[in-house]
Amino acid sequence: MYKRITILCMSIMIAASLTVSASAAGANALSGNQEIHLDSIVVDQASRFVTIKGDITAGEGSEVTARVIDPNGKVDYMNQTTSGPNGAFAFTYVPNEAVSGDYQLSVGGEGVNSPVGSQFEIGEAGTIAGATLSGPDSVSSGQSFDLTYGLQHVGQEVAAEDITVTYDTYKLNFASATSLDEDTFAIVGQKESPGQVRLLGVHLAESGTNPNKSLMTLTFTAKTDVSSGIAAIAVAQVMTANQAGVETELSGASYQVQINTIDKTTLNDLIDEARQAHDTAVEGNHAGQYPTGAKAALQTAIDLAVKVADNGTATQEQIEQATTDLSAALTAFRNSVITSIPGDHNHDDKLSIGDLAIVANVYGLQEGDEGWEAAQSSDINHDGKIDIEDLAALARLILSW
Numbered sequence: 001m002y003k004r005i006t007i008l009c010m011s012i013m014i015a016a017s018l019t020v021s022a023s024a025a026g027a028n029a030l031s032g033n034q035e036i037h038l039d040s041i042v043v044d045q046a047s048r049f050v051t052i053k054g055d056i057t058a059g060e061g062s063e064v065t066a067r068v069i070d071p072n073g074k075v076d077y078m079n080q081t082t083s084g085p086n087g088a089f090a091f092t093y094v095p096n097e098a099v100s101g102d103y104q105l106s107v108g109g110e111g112v113n114s115p116v117g118s119q120f121e122i123g124e125a126g127t128i129a130g131a132t133l134s135g136p137d138s139v140s141s142g143q144s145f146d147l148t149y150g151l152q153h154v155g156q157e158v159a160a161e162d163i164t165v166t167y168d169t170y171k172l173n174f175a176s177a178t179s180l181d182e183d184t185f186a187i188v189g190q191k192e193s194p195g196q197v198r199l200l201g202v203h204l205a206e207s208g209t210n211p212n213k214s215l216m217t218l219t220f221t222a223k224t225d226v227s228s229g230i231a232a233i234a235v236a237q238v239m240t241a242n243q244a245g246v247e248t249e250l251s252g253a254s255y256q257v258q259i260n261t262i263d264k265t266t267l268n269d270l271i272d273e274a275r276q277a278h279d280t281a282v283e284g285n286h287a288g289q290y291p292t293g294a295k296a297a298l299q300t301a302i303d304l305a306v307k308v309a310d311n312g313t314a315t316q317e318q319i320e321q322a323t324t325d326l327s328a329a330l331t332a333f334r335n336s337v338i339t340s341i342p343g344d345h346n347h348d349d350k351l352s353i354g355d356l357a358i359v360a361n362v363y364g365l366q367e368g369d370e371g372w373e374a375a376q377s378s379d380i381n382h383d384g385k386i387d388i389e390d391l392a393a394l395a396r397l398i399l400s401w
């Protein structure tokens with residue numbers, strides 16, 4: 001999932017702003033003793049910020065409400081504010097959805113019988129010449145990630161670019177800038193300062209005639225010791241020049257990435273627990289001991305988990321998987337503990353002729369016979385009778401004990 005957010009530098013913002021004269025939409029003649037006047041509705045077509053300003057005749061401290069219906073007829077915005085000196089008020093908001101078209105505004109207030117209506121237009125988003133930045137929505141702390149820088153909607157030829165990228169130094173380290181195609185776009189200069197990297201790029205061959213494409217990869221690393229949260233990276237400035245040397249400033253771009261901190265506590269605690277279980281366990285054939293090979297199997301699982309825990313670039317998902325795997329291995333190990341020795345009929349925690357004697361004593365008994373219940377454990381092969389097969393089976397166990 002990738003996102004792309006484009007913002008404008010101030011000069012273009014102002015140029016692209018649309019000011020709607022609201023005087024024509026003035027107060028209704030039939031309104032009560034208080035009136036609302038709309039002074040301006042300013043829509044910044046790049047950032048899509050809408051600022052509504054006006055005043056209420058009731059003066060300072062009056063409640064004023066604004067409602068905006070989007071071009072689809074849905075309520076897009078509804079809010080209340082308290083007027084300031086001279087009844088002045090302002091609302092600023094960004095339309096919820098990227099719907100272009102006419103928006104209907106209605107503003108009412110205390111003692112105002114008829115709200116004032118007006119409308120404003122929001123154009124298609126993202127048609128302004130500028131930079132683009134795209135990349136992952138979220139990364140884990142310690143992880144390195146790539147952003148793709150490019151240009152869009154640039155109508156003129158571009159021969160050279162002077163790009164200033166700023167980033168959150170608390171959360172990010174800048175690693176490198178790499179051209180996506182060195183034959184057509186060369187990064188010829190790079191200067192780093194805290195939280196900023198300035199790049200000079202040149203379009204080679206015919207590349208500059210259509211500069212609207214992905215041009216380079218910016219690699220960052222999320223710091224390992226940060227708290228989780230949003231980190232911002234922005235193309236703060238893009239100056240371009242055509243082959244004649246005429247310079248043009250384009251709009252920048254901003255990008256946000258969610259940094260998720262890696263929580264290794266659970267995994268590390270589990271590794272400690274597994275190590276302890278491993279170190280205190282004894283392999284053998286007595287009750288409370290573990291079958292041969294059980295410790296080695298657990299050690300293998302511990303080693304795998306340690307490898308993930310020690311990996312600075314492991315993701316939260318990998319950490320969680322390693323925790324699940326080790327947890328399963330530890331449970332299997334614990335379940336393998338010997339609780340009783342099959343064939344140990346005299347309960348002395350070993351297999352010997354004492355056990356064989358007990359089986360011999362009930363030799364010939366079958367299911368349903370008197371005393372079967374007490375003798376049943378001697379039916380080693382569970383076929384409902386105690387015969388030579390049981391004796392032979394127990395003998396094999398004794399000999400291999």
Ligand SMILES: [Ca+2]
Nearest residue numbers: 344348350355
């Ligand atoms: Ca025994």
Ligand SMILES: [Ca+2]
Nearest residue numbers: 379383385390
């Ligand atoms: Ca049997």
